[in-house]
């Protein structure tokens with residue numbers, strides 16, 4: 112203090128004036144950096160916008176993952192896009208995503224889904240679309256009770272039995288194994304939810320119903336609905352010209368209502384009669400009764416789990432197809448741990464470090480589900496000096512995070528060994544990252560990872576994945592992927608050939624035991 116007084120008494124008026132100006136500047140800069148300025152110029156960079164139309168003209172209608180990665184290279188870790196009435200942010204950096212969705216979870220865990228999907232098509236009960244309120248919290252609790260990390264081991268017998276069906280079905284595949292994988296995962300999920308008896312009697316019908324509703328939802332998500340932009344249209348009579356949106360909404364709603372009610376009623380009847388197998392429905396009804404939350408948790412599992420888990424498995428099998436030398440290494444690890452006389456069990460996983468590394472790398476490499484479900488902000492905020500207004504859509508780009516050269520060094524190289532090196536613990540875990548963030552992180556992640564890994568290990572223990580006769584394995588750089596949200600290979604024509612006589616024997620004895 113003394114020193115300050117001495118300095119002041121020795122200073123000239125000009126020096127005092129300069130010091131005061133500097134002090135005021137420091138105070139103003141501090142105030143500026145801690146206060147949010149809605150009118151500020153500090154929006155992140157983004158693709159060129161047109162007056163009034165914003166980015167409506169150059170926002171992609173497909174291939175989002177690839178285009179968002181190109182934008183990352185041009186505009187950086189936060190990209191700003193202006194859609195009609197909707198500021199849209201693409202978050203390409205893991206660090207920024209963790210700040211926004213984990214540390215500031217209270218500000219950034221909303222969803223913003225339109226009236227058409229929520230009200231007219233009847234999807235407001237899907238937890239992925241709900242606001243993070245008390246009901247959403249209760250449904251997440253039910254998920255934890257049924258398929259949380261401590262519950263999953265009780266599902267191992269189901270997963271192992273279905274893995275046996277899977278390898279038997281793969282024997283017959285000539286061409287793309289997609290439908291075999293989708294059918295297996297669909298059956299695992301429906302049996303997990305409603306039990307073996309219901310699946311035996313109604314499984315195919317339930318899958319068909321769910322698929323139809325899911326296709327309608329997928330199309331609806333990719334459509335800009337006029338009723339979402341002009342709320343007055345909500346009162347437009349469905350029989351009037353232009354009322355098609357109401358009629359197609361009503362059609363979807365009756366499908367969705369059937370998906371929620373019909374299997375649940377069957378499960379209630381069997382539960383009362385004591386004939387319901389041990390399953391998710393049984394666990395939840397024993398603990399929580401037959402509330403609508405229980406019904407909706409069960410009905411959601413198929414939508415949320417089938418396409419996603421199947422995509423991971425198909426992409427893994429395809430990666431093994433194009434990297435046969437990795438398949439060989441994995442098989443020799445499986446042989447040394449499991450032997451050749453039995454099928455792998457879920458518990459074998461802990462003893463398969465190389466196979467686990469391949470699973471992680473297959474999820475990371477050219478990420479199959481590059482975009483999560485967009486979050487929305489419920490308050491104005493600043494991030495790294497950029498402004499995000501309340502009501503913005505904030506979309507994590509996993510594809511960019513999983514191919515960031517600052518994290519991965521050589522992201523375009525398929526190299527499972529990166530997860531076995533001495534500094535592997537510093538790497539993000541793709542088997543966690545792709546499931547999202549904060550209070551909205553995927554509640555099905557333990558199920559998807561456990562089931563997915565076991566199904567692929569069961570397949571790799573017995574089969575080589577070869578090209579069809581007369582064709583050859585495509586070079587990894589020549590592979591093309593679909594331009595949809597789930598990036599499956601455009602062409603995956605293969606044949607699952609039993610590795611040798613030992614594998615044929617295991618398959619024959621499995622077939623006999625059915």
Ligand code: HEM
Nearest residue numbers: 238239412415416419420483484546547548551553555559
């Ligand atoms: C490979 C498979 C899967 C992937 C990659 C995946 C990924 C995701 C992602 C990225 C989210 C959004 C997280 C966020 O907003 O930050 C999510 C949400 C969700 N997932 Fe999954 N998921 C998978 C499988 C499953 C399965 C098997 C189930 C159910 C059995 C499931 C149920 C849900 C639900 C209910 C939500 C909404 C959570 C909420 O908004 O609170 N998912 N999933």
